[in-house]
Amino acid sequence: NQAVDYWGSHQAGVITPDTKEAIFVTFNVTTREKAQLQQLLQLISQRIAYLTRPQQLTTGKNDQLPPVESGLLGHNLSPDSLTITVAVGASLFDQRFGLAKHKPKKLIPMPRFPNDRLEKNWCGGDLSIQFCANSRESVIYALRDLISHCNKLMVPVWKMDGFLPARDIDRHSTAINLFGFKDGTGNAPITDSKLMDELVWVTANNHEPAWCLGGSYQAIRLIRFNLEFWDRTPLEDQENDFGRYKISGAPIGMQHEMDDPQMNLDPHGDRILFDSHMRRAEPRIPERHVAKLRRRSFSYSLGILPSGQLDMGLIFVAYQNDLKKGFIDTQNRLNGEPLERYIKPFGGGFFFVLPGMARENDYLGKQLL
Numbered sequence: 001n002q003a004v005d006y007w008g009s010h011q012a013g014v015i016t017p018d019t020k021e022a023i024f025v026t027f028n029v030t031t032r033e034k035a036q037l038q039q040l041l042q043l044i045s046q047r048i049a050y051l052t053r054p055q056q057l058t059t060g061k062n063d064q065l066p067p068v069e070s071g072l073l074g075h076n077l078s079p080d081s082l083t084i085t086v087a088v089g090a091s092l093f094d095q096r097f098g099l100a101k102h103k104p105k106k107l108i109p110m111p112r113f114p115n116d117r118l119e120k121n122w123c124g125g126d127l128s129i130q131f132c133a134n135s136r137e138s139v140i141y142a143l144r145d146l147i148s149h150c151n152k153l154m155v156p157v158w159k160m161d162g163f164l165p166a167r168d169i170d171r172h173s174t175a176i177n178l179f180g181f182k183d184g185t186g187n188a189p190i191t192d193s194k195l196m197d198e199l200v201w202v203t204a205n206n207h208e209p210a211w212c213l214g215g216s217y218q219a220i221r222l223i224r225f226n227l228e229f230w231d232r233t234p235l236e237d238q239e240n241d242f243g244r245y246k247i248s249g250a251p252i253g254m255q256h257e258m259d260d261p262q263m264n265l266d267p268h269g270d271r272i273l274f275d276s277h278m279r280r281a282e283p284r285i286p287e288r289h290v291a292k293l294r295r296r297s298f299s300y301s302l303g304i305l306p307s308g309q310l311d312m313g314l315i316f317v318a319y320q321n322d323l324k325k326g327f328i329d330t331q332n333r334l335n336g337e338p339l340e341r342y343i344k345p346f347g348g349g350f351f352f353v354l355p356g357m358a359r360e361n362d363y364l365g366k367q368l369l
């Protein structure tokens with residue numbers, strides 16, 4: 001019954017340790033009035049404060065009305081490390097609310113990258129809400145609660161459920177994705193708060209509007225895997241595509257998962273191919289001062305595609321204080337990588353994570369509105 005504090009200068013759920021379950025969902029705001037947008041963000045903030053703490057549930061006495069706690073989970077609400085993280089899309093800064101001049105400088109609608117086949121009903125949204133917890137029922141309950149309280153002011157656009165292997169989370173080992181590879185080894189460590197300020201959180205160094213301080217850019221990419229093809233691919237090719245061994249997660253030619261390859265000792269790409277995912281994603285060239293991306297991805301599993309193939313893949317998520325230096329430049333280095341034979345991005349969006357509620361009575365977006 002663990003509870004994660006929702007308040008602080010940053011929102012929870014960005015550099016909080018990985019959880020077993022997640023829901024990513026976006027909404028369009030239905031009002032055109034700024035005062036009602038403010039009301040919506042206040043309402044969302046109140047629900048976050050309520051849902052992320054243990055509660056005794058009440059059923060309500062009037063059996064002629066819907067019960068207050070309609071998706072009741074017994075008598076107690078245990079958050080199970082629930083975090084709810086709210087971010088805003090570029091569309092919120094259109095003419096509706098007069099917020100254009102306050103738009104975070106790097107916030108743009110997600111463009112199409114060369115290997116993308118974007119589907120409109122899986123893209124964008126005015127608001128992105130990420131729910132993370134260690135049980136599925138917790139994230140579902142929180143989503144239903146939020147919708148039942150806020151549905152006069154926002155409508156859902158798309159929703160994707162994510163998961164990570166429970167045994168990896170329980171053991172605090174790197175989570176394995178649906179390709180069977182450890183995913184997160186080279187991730188920037190959340191324990192390094194100086195690095196998190198350099199990479200993830202907007203600070204005065206980023207020259208953003210003052211209200212953005214403490215926020216972060218969120219890049220979400222829904223990426224379908226061609227698993228039937230992958231499962232027929234020889235191990236050597238699979239490992240070369242990533243530049244790491246499948247079982248140990250070690251860089252090719254090395255022993256341990258956390259061994260960091262000195263690319264200068266492999267200048268011709270004999271061991272870790274130049275085209276491998278890890279070398280393209282992070283070439284480790286000395287000019288790159290900040291050399292990491294902070295990822296928070298989950299696997300997804302839906303139904304069967306019209307082709308008869310499994311609809312499974314990755315909800316790729318990255319948080320950064322500079323969308324260009326972070327996700328966009330990394331994706332541009334990855335364009336054309338051999339791994340593209342097995343993956344097809346079809347949705348997602350770019351958003352800006354609102355700064356946290358610094359005091360208990362604050363609400364998300366107060367600095368913006």
Ligand code: HEM
Nearest residue numbers: 181182183184185186187223278281282293316330331343
């Ligand atoms: C590393 C999987 C998409 C950025 C890795 C690793 C795996 C992996 C297995 C090696 C282990 C690790 O360091 O975490 C995948 C899969 C993807 C995908 C299956 C999609 C289908 C992306 C995208 C980006 C990205 C879209 C960013 C644009 C990175 C970075 C690293 C990495 C920065 C760390 C490289 C390093 O420092 O060694 N990925 N990835 N990945 N990936 Fe991805």
